[in-house]
Every structure is written in structure tokens, then in C-alpha cells.
Amino acid sequence: MTMFPLRPMVAADLPAVMDVQATCYTEVLLESCDALASRLALSPTTCWVADDPHRPGALAAYLFTHAWPETSLPPLDGVLDDGWRQAPTPASLTWFVHDMAVAPAGRSRGLAPRLYAAAQAAAVAARLQHSRLIAVQSAAPWWRRLGYAPVAAETAARHARKLADYGAAAVLMEKTLAG
Numbered sequence: 001m002t003m004f005p006l007r008p009m010v011a012a013d014l015p016a017v018m019d020v021q022a023t024c025y026t027e028v029l030l031e032s033c034d035a036l037a038s039r040l041a042l043s044p045t046t047c048w049v050a051d052d053p054h055r056p057g058a059l060a061a062y063l064f065t066h067a068w069p070e071t072s073l074p075p076l077d078g079v080l081d082d083g084w085r086q087a088p089t090p091a092s093l094t095w096f097v098h099d100m101a102v103a104p105a106g107r108s109r110g111l112a113p114r115l116y117a118a119a120q121a122a123a124v125a126a127r128l129q130h131s132r133l134i135a136v137q138s139a140a141p142w143w144r145r146l147g148y149a150p151v152a153a154e155t156a157a158r159h160a161r162k163l164a165d166y167g168a169a170a171v172l173m174e175k176t177l178a179g
Helices: 011-024 033-042 111-125 140-145 153-158 160-164
Strands: 006-008 048-051 059-069 093-102 130-135 171-176
Antiparallel strands (some): 048 059, 059 093
């Protein structure tokens, strides 16, 4: 069985990330390289990739995650900065799982759970205790298997405008992280 090595993402991976993104998402969910680069800059320890051993320089999968204030959602395709870090206390931050994509060459190889576990370990080490994500393209059942559940209706309603950018079927989900 071919091994797909995992490693923390670096800025030089972004062109290959863009290639994977283009094979996995509908046009409405595609994000700019600048938006994704800002997420990597925000939290390099919680962004991971799986190299494609069959194609040097190509990726089989990637995962972007970062800390974010629990009271808001980061914008889709928005460039993030770390100005919010001065206001919130660590207890008011959540580990936001922003984007995970597995290219066709990496599917059915267990890459998604491996990427998630690596990033989660870094989030727990950073003392984040809660996680949120927006499930798109019918991915909610997969995230449920990892312990996520839809947020309460009133919480989803507070975030309705940003949530709508992710598509009509997007589901805001959350879970408590085990430390």
C-alpha cells in the first residue's frame, strides 16, 4: 500500500493546494490564494498537507484550521489578520476547521482522518477546547462521525448571513475537544 506522508503546510504548498481545491469544490466555494495564505499565516501549526508520492510537488490532500473567536465566523474567501487576538481570552476562542479537501488520487486512503488528527493534536496542545466548522457539499455525515453536531438553531440564526455564503446546504457544526 502506498504511503501518503503528512506534514505541516508551508507557503510553497499553496499552488498545489489551489490545484486540489479546483478538483474538489464547486465554483461558489473556491477561495483565492490570498485568503488561504492568510489562514496558513494565522496558524501554521494547525494547517497540514498530504504529499502525493506518485507526483512530486503535488498534494493528495490539505487541511486549513485556525483559532477564531467563538462569537463569529470567518468569512468565506476573506483575507484574515490576527487583530482579533488582542481582544478575546483563550476560553473565548474556538478551533475553526476551515477547509479540508482530498484530491481524487488520495481518496479512500484514510487521508482526511489522518490530517484531522494531526491538526487536532496541535489545537489541543494550544489549549483550544471547542471546535466549529461549516460542512459543505453534503459532508455533514462525515463530520458527525468525528463527533460534530449541528449548532443550536438560535446560534445558526445569528450567523445566517455568513453561513449563506457557503451555500444553501451548509451546516454549522461544533464539538468539544478532548484534552
